[in-house]
Amino acid sequence: MTRFTIKPLLTGLVLALLLVVGPVQARYAAEPEHEEALLDVISALQQNHYSGKKLDEKLSSDIFERYLTDLDPSRIYFYQSDIQEFEPVRKEIGLEILTGNSETGFAIYNRFHQRQMERLEYMLEVLQDESHSFDFNTHDSIETDRTEADWVKTTDEMNELWYKRLINAMISLKLADQTVAEARETLIQRYENQQNRQAQTNNEDVFERYANAIAHEFDPHSQYLSPRNQENFQINMSLSLEGIGAVLQGEDEHTKVVRLVPGGPADRAGQLSPSDIIVGVGQDAEGPIQDVVGWRLDEVVNLIRGPRESTVRLQIIPADSIDRNARRTITIVRDKVRLEEQAAQKRLLELQRNGQPYRVGVIEIPAFYIDFTAMQAGDPEYKSTTRDVEKLLEELKSENIDSLIVDLRNNGGGSLREANELTGLFISRGPTVQIRDASGRVDILGDFDPKVAWDGPMAVIVNRLSASASEIFAGAIQDYNRGLVVGSRTFGKGTVQTLLPLEHGQMKLTHAKFYRISGESTQNEGVEPHILFPTLFDEKEIGESALEGALPWDTVNPVRHGRFPSLSPFLDELISRHQARITHDPDFAFMNKQVERSREQREQTQLPLNINEVRALRDEVEQWQIDTENQRRMAKDEPPIRELSELDELLPTDAQGRTINPEAESILMETAEIMVDFIDLHLSQTAQATGRIVNGN
Template sequence: MYKRFFLLFFTVILLGCKVASSAALPVIDSGDVLPDAKQSVVLKSVAEMVSRYNYKKVELNDSISGVIYNRYLKSLDGNHNYFLASDIKSFEPYKTLLDDDIKAGNLEHVFLMFNVYKKRYKEHINYALAQLNKNFDFNENDIFVYDRDSLPFIASQAEMDNQWAQRVKYDLLNLKLASTDMAKNKATLKKRYENLLSQSAKLVSTDVMQVFMAALTNAIDPHTNYFNPASAAAFNIDMSRSLEGIGATLASENEYITIKALTAGGPAIKSQQVDIGDRIIAVAQGKTGEFQEIIGWRNDNAVTLIRGAKGTIVRLKLLPKGKNASDKSKIVELVRDKIILQDQSVKKEIRTYNQNGKTVKIGIINVPAFYLDFNAYKAGDPNYKSTTRDVKLILDTLKNDKVDGVVMDLRQNGGGSLVEAVSLTGLFIKTGPVVQVRDTRDKVQVDDDEDPSISWTGPMAVLVDRFSASASEIFSGAIQDYGRGLIIGTQTYGKGTVQQVYDLDQIINPAIKEMLTSLANKNGIKPVGNTSKFGQLNLTVAKFYRISGGSTQHKGVTPDIIFPAIIPLDKYGEDTEPSALPYDMIKPSTYTKIDDFSTVIPQLRKLHEARMVTNPSYQYLSADIADFKKREGEKSTTLNEDKLKQQRDADEAKLLERNNLRRVALGLPPLKKGETRAKNEDLDFLKLEAGQILTDYIGLNKAN
């Protein structure tokens, strides 16, 4: 209690602001997580910077307070599994108080909500542990509702207990489908639940602060972010593009550590056994180490376990994307490596096509990121690594190979260096503007390609998807505006904003740091002064615009020839973010179009669509997308063992059959159940079709 009083008193004295009033607050338990004075200073500082300097001007008022409240509540219990309706009712006043709290640097209500969540979490997991002493009948026709985000919060403790009893039954049934040893299954589940309690007990104030600050900054816009010291270190490792591990981006989703992205050239993607969406359920060190289950773990703890020194072995137990917990997992052995994104090279391949009896050679260049070794560049190293340099070298080899056209594959390229986006565009045009940037003062800067040399003058296309973002959109948008090449694929992400990194240690007044240290030492609290880190703020400071005047923000780039959306457009992308900056336009730059595809695009679409009608791979892809949408809408599952097993077996058989039909369509032999495909097999028919579309264009162009 003394620490709580000191923090409130300190906030009033140091910041000169009144603590927002509310109903009587509950007595703090010994296990509660409490904020420190440093976090109050950070909160107030970030609020001031976001309000004054962010590109999107947002006033902290009751309206935005409600948005922040809803985001924070969702981050704590988005699936409505922990809070009772009475808890939510007690939080209601905070909807219009959080803006005042933020301005004052007051975290009292934020931490109160979290501590209630932590209490409920502990209660429900302990209840689940107690259920393991009971026997379950798996012949009943019970239904477990696992997706509750659109349902009201549970009103009574009895109803909550029933929900958790069904969850335990569901977890046990999943294990039972893999093993009939119920004693072993209960022991496994007991260990899992105990791990959840253990991870919950390890939560500290910086964790709470990070979650709330994400709710605050993302209520302003999706790319303004605060990073606490640990998160800032992880972010900067990512930005420096150097770490030792497996080359995967992980996130915690529904208590599973889920693979969200794979690093080109990393051990995970090289294995061809790890896919985006796979869930890691256990980790083992070396060839013989014991597996440690990580279901329910914090993401940072899981990352620590998975990362390791170059050359060491880590084994992952994976639950593949789209599989249920009852499905069989697979074990993947990976040798950790040094992942240096700057050293990821673009890659090439040559595909041959038949055009009216003549062979057409298409060079396909995969560009994983817009990378640049800034240190080597600044040091004057003539061999510094960059996307543009690597592409230029490949274009030279493709010219020697006498290819007829080039496809630039930018799928899942989330961007990178703006300088590289401009210089890469310059390889395909003589000179001229590439992108416009408007800052908070409405000042527009035009970034030009000033190098008159052109590395490729022949036919070209750019292949994009929903995860092509930022620099990828600048490049593809410029190519489209100039009429330099065809854009093929799906609508891009729509990330058209510029962020600047601010080190809060450089922003927060040193005098405040000294005062924090003095007061903390005087009151026996851990020092938080000059040697501490306050984290960093990534602030949105500008917006990208195409040379034709339209922003890449929100809308992204719309292809000339559209492919089916493998990545759900209504789930991923800037236009799915409620706080995203809108699309708008400014005055176009002065530029000269190189070509005009308006007359040929309808013909190319017609040829493409005619092929797709009879293309088996296209039909299977369409069926996969339809199945995904159907399963995405499912919110419950049967708890009847026979029915669930039949459903799982049918799904596995259907998946194997469809994959084999796809393989046969591409000229590959079918696989038997349990057999894995060869690592060098290429099942990417959309890439092949992009090359075919460019081949069609070459044919039509010659005919004209």
């Protein structure tokens, strides 16, 4: 591996780099404070990051690729000639970074800015030419996934690509009932807004983007925050204060929902989901929808945020939509997150099996929370996940439950302390999680309290959005054989981040990694349930393994720990009974059809540019959804629907006013059935064992 040797004089090298990358429109340039900031960034990453990476020629080349991908992921701005001009600095850019010099990063960005403005000018020129007639009946198509496409070679080729993007955008607007004139005006406003936003970009923005390309090459959770974004970090990335309670991120020219804040307005409304794309925002019940494609993330956040009890309308592309051009408008009333709705809650499910009643307790945990301030102040009533769950368990035990379900679906994590202590409620004592830092030192957390709050049969439900602390808890329950884990593979976030203040901004970097007591990391691969349920979450799109540059799965030495009796003797029969049951379950049949259809649609990356073909595809998709929904409804003796919009009015709500998702409810009820199966099989095994003892005597 080639390591760099830092030389005292680099003026000639820097000049050579600038000559290679030029000529460009030198709109942006590094400022004096950026030299020290870049030195601090690379020093923090090399000295403190878990990966132990050092800035050698290979990492230099990787940063080069990362920066180009970050700027132009769909390869729709840079020409092949641009890339060829940049190529000589590929293995040298790291040496520049080590000296605090970011001029090549700025030079590449200046070329990107030049190409971006050329594209916007081209689109506006076409749109503003009133004599230009658009043909929506061609036999052309457009590739929707250009991440592996060749770089564009000529201006004519680039114009053809962007003209196809323009036709596609106009078809989408026309199918949303806009006239050609209205679609023209919408797109003119969109591209003029993007021009204005580009004009607002400053040197600090460019430096932050370059520094983040460097940080992301270490792992996707490491990040540089400029002084402005350092101050606004929580507000910019979360709408939990006087907003809708959603965490957002920018993705290409769109705004994507990362997760919903438990107990927030969006979570309670039940209409917004992770991976939904927000394309428009409207104020009040009747205000016009403002197109936000191409907007900066903080500007979209500011548009969505507003006074408590006011209304915001979002035009979204649903994550689970089979038609990726579909648009749906949802209404959310802004509010503060209700802390009491983030707290653990209980339910009691009553089932019948062969005339025998069973009572299954459910504890839903939206997040792993603790009120550190109240705890440190000595408040004996301070709230925490473990304390609340322990109280709920006492209430459920007084209701004579036969088994317990801990529901961790959509729980993105939280307090590591609480994940550890919650595990302790279900085991007498022992280790719960291992943490290895960048130096290789492994710390072991565990439960040292012999008290057990529940020693009966239990299951844990997880899904792709169960992450971090949720994975630690579910992994420990699985490693101890303490209970069944059901659902879908978890997110796979097994890394720990810390904030390091810098003279100019701050760094968030990954400094440690979680490992199960079995020695396996939760990183990247997550926790695989004993029994898998269907899921619409695409692992290629959602989860740690979907993040480019994510740290790999690996292992450390296992920790000695006790185990409950093995679940293996029961698993085959539990899975067999489960499969037999869901074969005839309308909701599971519906989910399986949705999963298969969604997979087929994702494989179709060519989109026609003929409005009649697109309309036919959309109508076919909508009719398929209506037919599939009605097959489920008829199987459940429910009245059929004529339009998908009718479903919003038909979905039931719980006691807290939250919308109940029928698929989510079916998964919960099926888990309860599995617990009854488990009790039945366990009792049968006990009876057989008792019979053998009697016969042996």
